[in-house]
Structures are given as C-alpha cells and as structure tokens.
Amino acid sequence: MAETTGQLSGGTASLPGARSVTGAAIILVLAFTPQIIELLIALAGLVAPLSSRGPLQVVAAHASALAAAIPTLAQQYAAGGKTSLSPDVLMALIYTYPLIAVGVFTFLVRPRAPQDYFGGVVLMAIALFALWASSDLQGMRGFSFGAGTAPRIFGLLLLGLGAAVAVIGAVSPGAQLATYHWRGPLFVSLAILTFAVSIRPLGLLITGLASFLIAAIGSPETRWREALIVGICLTGGCALLFPYVLGLPMPLWPRFILQ
C-alpha cells in the first residue's frame, strides 16, 4: 500500500500552477515517502500492541541506512559481494537515491509537457519501489525462472518506459498539468474507508447509511433532507437485496445487538 500512497504524493506534485521548483521539491518528498509511511505506521504501533520496530528505531535505522548506503555498498563490493545488504540500505540505494537524483534533475529542466513529465516520473518511482520490493526474491535458477525474475523484468521495463515518457515530456511540447481537487477524492475515500472498517462490527444498515452520507459530503450540490431519505431507502433496499435475494452472508445489525 505504500506504493499507492506514493502515487498520491505524486498527484500533489502536480498541483495547479506547480512550477518545476515545487514539482522537484515534491519529488524529493516522494523519495522519502516509504520511510515516512513506515514511521507513521510505527507511530500507530504505539497505540495498538504490535511486535515490530518502534518509531525511534525506524528513524535511526533509515537515517543510518541513508547515510551509510554507499560506503556499505563499497565495503561489500570490496569484500567480494557475498554478504547481503539490509532492506533499509537497499531501499536507500534502489529507491531513494535515484529519486533524489530525478528531483535534482527536475530543478534544472523546465518540462515542456508537465503532464507527461510528472506522469513519467511517478511511473519511475513505482518501478523503483517494485524493484526494491522484489529485491528479496530469487532470480533465475538454471533454466527456470525464479520468483523474482518476472517482477524484475517488468520493473526494469516500467522504469525505462517511465523515463521515456518523462524525457519526451521534458523536451517536446504537450499538455499542462490538470487541476486537482480535494473535496471529491477526500470524502469518497472516507466513505469507502468507513464502509471497510465498520461493515463487520456494525453491520450493513448502519455502515451503508453512514458511508452514503459521508460520500454525499463530497459534492457541494448535496441537499441534506433528500440525501438522508434516499440514503435510508437505498440502505434498506440493499439490506433486502444482498442477504436475502442473493443469499450473501453479510451482517445486517451491529454485532453487540446480536449477542
């Protein structure tokens, strides 16, 4: 899921009127997004009991990995390349450093088709992330493919294609960035998240209506009385349709009422 969030940051990279300086800055943020996400998850881990690295460990591990990645690589190369690098170091080498380079490059160029340029850059970021994520998988084993062969081939291909899209976007004229809006995406996503989190404990009736109303906030055209009536009718209809007509095992009522 870190991958997806990475793409979101890429989205904000193209806010209206974003000049290449802002764009470059946001590519730099994108370069550290996986580390930031891991930190956020580690912070969430303080509330819920989880058996993994704490926030401080995360910061320390990534800071040292980022600082020492190149020396470690050189050391390992000198040692004959048998010892394996830690995932944090690999992350710095495979994902963060190349993206920092792309970010710096963005400062220097003025893309003539920003829509394509930033689109290509984000594809490159996804490709690099996938290359890192599949770096623990086995490669070719004799004549047969290993688990990691195909992901790496496709990762490299996407990296090349993303770079091609970006380069063409940098040199040949094309479309400007489209305008992004926050209201629709935010509330539709919130509605979906609400549904996912509460369908099991709270059942279809409450969840359905709540999600409907949250989604409705996403449009300024919403009229509340109308939305409430339609929401209730729709939830009621779904409650009849899915569990009864289609026979889906789906909780209707909250769990605490059932017990």
Added chain:
Amino acid sequence: MSWCVRARSIGWLAAIAGVVAGLGLSTAPAKAQNYPTRSITMIVPFAAGGPTDVIARIVTAHMAQTLGQSIIIENVVGAGGTTATARAARAANDGYTLITGHMGTHAAAVPLYPKLAYHPERDFEPVALLAGTPILILARKDFAPKDTKEFVDYIKANSEKVNGAHAGVGSVSHVSCELLNSILDVKPVGVPFNGTGPAMNALVAGQVDYMCDQIVNAVPQINAGTIKAYAIATPERNPALPNVPTTTEAGLPKFQAQAWNAIFAPKGTPAPILAKLNAAAAKALDDEGVRKRLLELGSVIPAQADRTPEALATLVKSEIAKWSAVLKPAS
C-alpha cells in the same frame, strides 16, 4: 525481509478494526448447555464446489438437522486455504465459528509456510474427522510404463526427462507428488498449474507425463481411457475403481496418502460444545444418505475409532511430522 511496513500494514488496519470491534465485544459468550442458540458459521477455506466444499456441505447439512440450527457455509479462498484458516484461528471460541480444514491447511502448511499465521495444534481444537479422499498415481494415456513397477523404474532411470504436473504449491497434488518423489528419491521437473482442472487438461492433452491427484476428478477420465492410473495410495482398493491396485499390491507400500477433511474449532472452545459437535458429525457419518453420497465421491469414511477428537489430534500430529519430513519450506 523485515522491513516494518510489511508486518505493520496489517497491524495498522487491525488496530482500527480492533478499536471499532472492541465496542461490540463485551457481552458474555452463550452458555454451553443451550448450544446452539443461533446459526453456526462453517468456514470452508476453498472455493464452493471443490472437494472440501462438497464434503463439508454434505456432512453439515445433516449436522444442522441434529443440532437444530442452520449451519452457514462461508467459502473464503486464498493462499492454499491458509487465509481462511488464519481467520478461523482468530475467531471467537464460542462454537459458532468452525472450519472444515484438510490435509493442506492443518498439516502440510506447517512446513510449506514458515511464516504461517497459525499453528494447527496450538490454535485449534480438533472436532471430528469427516472423510478421506484417496490419492492416485496417474499418467498420460500413451506414457511408456505399463504398471507401477515399470513406472518406478522408468522415473528412476529418466528423472531428467520426466515432467510431473501439479495444481499449484500447497495443493494436494503437489504435496502428494513430493511425497512420492521423496520415496523414490528422484527429483523430476514439477510443472505447476493453476488448479486441478488445467493440470488434468495438460495430462489429457499429453503435455505432461504424470500426476498424483485425488480420486474425485480422475475417475471419469480413467474410465474413458483418456488417462491411466497406476495405483491408489490407500490400504484397500476403492469401489469406484475396483481394477486399480493399491500401492501395497503394486510394490510401493511406503506411498500412502489421503486428502483428509476434518472439522476444527478455535482453541478454547468449551468441551461440552466440542462433544455436541463431534456427536452430530458422527451421527451424520452413520446416516445412509450421507454415506452413499460420500462413497459416490470415492471418499473413505472413517471407522468408529478414528472419529474421536483425540484420534484427530493424533492424526494432525502425525501428518505434520510426515509432511515436514518431505516438504521444503517455500523460502
């Protein structure tokens, strides 16, 4: 890979779900003597219509009559059945969530998946063994060896050339083929397919040489002559295929394998409830209609002595040991 997001993404989702779920989970579990007072959910870790699903449905339909409550089958598919089994392990231990596990989920998964999110012995209470499905050694119809002995010699001599098919890592056909290979001490190429259907298609089309598979899918093909069977890996011949010799008769006595199905409950389910469920399952296995349908599938119905929870616990223990010796973990 130990990077935290991998472990913690789930944790993060679980945290939110847990807070919300916590609101609803304060009432005491239903009393054991009145059990069951509402419908029971039976998780089947495979797709509807598969061998495990069919057996679970036949038996639970009868158990529901005995228990006086409906049993709702929930098919949860994924990762060789381990997704569903992990979910069942975490379910409330009040007897209202059960699982129909099989040889894969409750034995072979232990050596196959080192990071398995449950352990068949520590996280489950055995309830009742339902049925065993015998495994056959099958080959394409024009494969040179004529009987098991020739087959064994041929494979030992040509293990570089031979292609075995299986229905994916962790499937019954995969683990039983690995058992056969380890007994014969050969390592032929195993060609993975996505399920029994495509694997059988490749065998019928002659694209691969041999396969080990459950009796259900194989009987009509054997009878039509599109594939041939060398032996059945059970102590006795099967009424559905009276002409196929057992592995013991054919000189391969070490190769014994059955895909068994059994009901399990989450650890800590009260003993009286387990006893009620076991009795209901035993009653179903004694019912003429249930027996007839299971036998039609080629299944072997467990003898009285094998139906107790204790016998199932022993079976699980011995199966884990058996498969651990044969299967290498998938990295």
Added chain:
Amino acid sequence: MDLFANLAHGFAVALSPINLLMCLIGALVGTLVGVLPGIGTIATVAMLLPITFGLQPVGALIMLAGIYYGAQYGGSTTSILVNIPGEATSVVTALDGFQMAKQGRAGPALAIAAIGSFFAGCVATVLIAILGAPLTKLALAFGPAEYFSLMVLGLIFAVVLAKGSVLKAIAMIVLGLLLSMVGSDIETGVSRMAFNIPELADGLGFATVAMGVFGFAEIIRNLDAGAEMDRDLVQKKITGLMPTRKDLSDSTPAILRGTVLGSILGILPGGGAVIASFAAYTLEKKLAKDPSRFGRGAIEGVAAPESANNAAAQTSFIPLLTLGIPPNAVMALMVGAMTIHGIVPGPQVMQKQPDLVWGMIASMWIGNLMLIIINLPMVGIWVRLLRVPYRLMFPSIVIFCAIGIYSVNNAPVDVILAGAFGLVGYWLIKHDFEPAPLLLGMVLGPLMEENLRRALLISRGDWSVFLTRPLSAVLLAIAAGLLVLAVLPTLRRKRDEVFVESEG
C-alpha cells in the same frame, strides 16, 4: 439425424415448465447481478451455488448456466451507463459504450449490446451442438507455449486499442503486468510484493482494481468543480432509445466478426474469453475506415466485443461438456454443482447424461431469447436512471460498489484497496493515462508468466519452442505484424505533429 434427435430431446427437457422457470430465474438473477457493480460472474455463481443444491441436477445446471450468460448481458449495462466493467470481458465495452452514453446514446448502445449478445449466443449454441466434439481438439492443442504466444498477442491488442499515445499505453500495460505480480508465485509459492498482508497473498483482484480505476475514479473526477456542466449536458441530450437503421447497418458486420472470434477463442481454457473481446475490438478498429472514432463513441466498439464475449461465454462450455474439464473458474464451479448432485463430469458425460447436456444446450438458446426479451424493454428504464441527479447517484454507486467488492471475499481490505485504486485512477486521468491497457495487463500478466515458465520447464530452458511449435509461431507472427501496424502510424503522426502546437 442424430443431431436433430439430440436437440429435440434437449428442447423437450428444457421446455418442461420447471426447467423453463429455472432458466428464467437464472437469466433474471444473472442480469441483476451483472448490473450490480462489483459482483462478477464467478462470485455470483459461487454465491448462488448452494441455492441449487436442493434442486434437480438438470434444473440446477440450467439455472447456473443462465446466471452465467445472464451476467454477461447485465455486465455490459454498468460498463455503458456508469463506466464500471464488472468483468475483464466488458472492459472494452466501457471504452465506447460509456462515450456513447455521454453523447446521449446510451439507449442504442445498450440495445446493440443486447442484440449482438443474442445473435452471438444463438450462433454459439448451434456451434456447441454441431461442432462441440471436433472443436475440443483445439483446447487440447494449446499447450503452455501456445498460451504464452496468445497472451503476447493479447497484450498487443491492448496497444492497438489505445486512443492516445502508444508509449503511454505500453507503460500502462507494463504497470498492469507489474501489479499482477503481487501475490504468491505459482512455482515456488513464495509471496511476492505482498508486504505480509494476507489479503494480498493471492494478488490484487480484478474486480478490486477495475472498480477503483474505472468506477471510483470516474465518480471522483465527476465531483471536480467544473465537471457539473459536462454531466448536466449528458442528462439533457438523451436521444432515441433504439438504434437507428444506420447504427444497425454499421454494427452488423461487427457483430458477425465478433461472434466468429468469440466462438473460437472461447473454447480455449483460461483467458480465451478475455482475449476474445479485446481481439474483436482491435479487429474492428483496424478494419474501420476512420479508426479515430473508436474510443469516442463508435457503435461497432460496443457491438463487436459484446458479441464476442457472449459467444465465448457459450463456447467455453465445450471443454466442460466434451472433456469434463472446466476451462475457467465459473466452469469449475459448475463441475462442483454437478459433483454435489453426484454427477462427476468426464469425457463421457454427453453419452451418460444426455438429459443434462442437451437440456443445457437447448436451454442456452431459450435463455438467450428470454434475455433479449427481458433486456430490450429494460433499456428505457436504465436510460431513465441516468436522469437521476448526480448528487444522489454517486453516493449510491459508491455503496453498491463497496458492498459488491466486500461480498466477493468478505474482505474489508479489498474495499480499501479499491478505494486506493480509485485515487490511482484519478491520478491516471489527470495525467492522461488510459486504464484499459492497465487492466488487460493485469489480467494477462499472470497467465503470460505462468505459461512462459511452464513452457520453459517442459522444454528445459529452450526458448525456441515458441517458434518451432507451429500454432505458437503463427500467433507470435500475428502479434509482431499488429505491433508494426500499431506503431507505424504514430511514428508518422509524430513527425507531422512536430509542426503543430499541442492541442491537449
């Protein structure tokens, strides 16, 4: 004639009141489920399988078959009306169907989809009856090498169907391929890029991603300030409900070609039906005098893939009925249904169960007739649905989609993933990337990788198998030819465009 005696017997079985009723219920439920976004055919048949356990075997299978092809009819409805393909096979229908709806021509699009499906269904039913047994050889002639080449060809189709930049379309295919790698590896079972999330252990579901990048993304985009004008226009200018004479004459050859392609490719187990609809679309686009109409509301772009996917849905019964081997997940469920009724299908099922086989074949024709009778009058209702104000429509679609995705695996994580892919889809729209090639890459990726690896395992690493096996070589040659045809015009256009300022 044996055939007529068999068919007469089949119709006698299928026309019994109880079986007619089963057929009608199946067709209705299938249409309903096909129309509800999120729930695909596989999920539907799996859900409804238990209901059929109490029925007679023939009736049960007639009903399940009805659900299967009924859902194919219904699936095109959401593709056309709200741009949500419920199945891989209706992704291409959404391309031109939804554009037609935006131009106020949802009625003709829905009608032509129904007419094309009916025609294809009738032809394919006859084909099953007459040529079922000989055609089986085709299914057996396809080994891993042939499948790999077929998948390569399928990916080339995705390039051809792109309406914008070929480079960006290829990038989307590769992104789809990369996404399809998530999940466990077929050969070793190792988990790939799944980050220990159990719901990712078997990879990203097609419905999840399709719902996100098509459905949710479309909704989010429509909520953008400034998009209201666009929507209101759509609602005001709805024109006729039925296709005009010109529409019909334009679509007739497309329906015929789609039917032929679909019937042939449907027989191939695994992926055949998906490739059929893409192939039909690609063929129409290549044959058209003005290919630029495609992706902008060309009626052939609806007629051809809909005919192809319905024909393929019918002919995919052939391997099941003649070999007893299920060619896809839905057919595997049908085998399950038969098994529960004590019939294990095998090569002799046609001789041993004539009632079942011929009854089912006859019921397919009856079912198709019922479906067109049900669906044509419904066109008016569906089109009226478009008049519902968008402020009420979009939260409803969100809820339906969420329930649909949740119901497939009872997994809340799937719903979250679909939401995340909605944001990805929004981003794709903003950067002018097309989601259709991405989805095709996702569907074909695993099939391509698996078959490549199988072929190499069997050939012990010898790559020449793809060229020495004749069928495979022919498929690769067609793929290479198509790629050249697809890339050449863009190269030429690029040269011309250099002198023209960008027009967005």
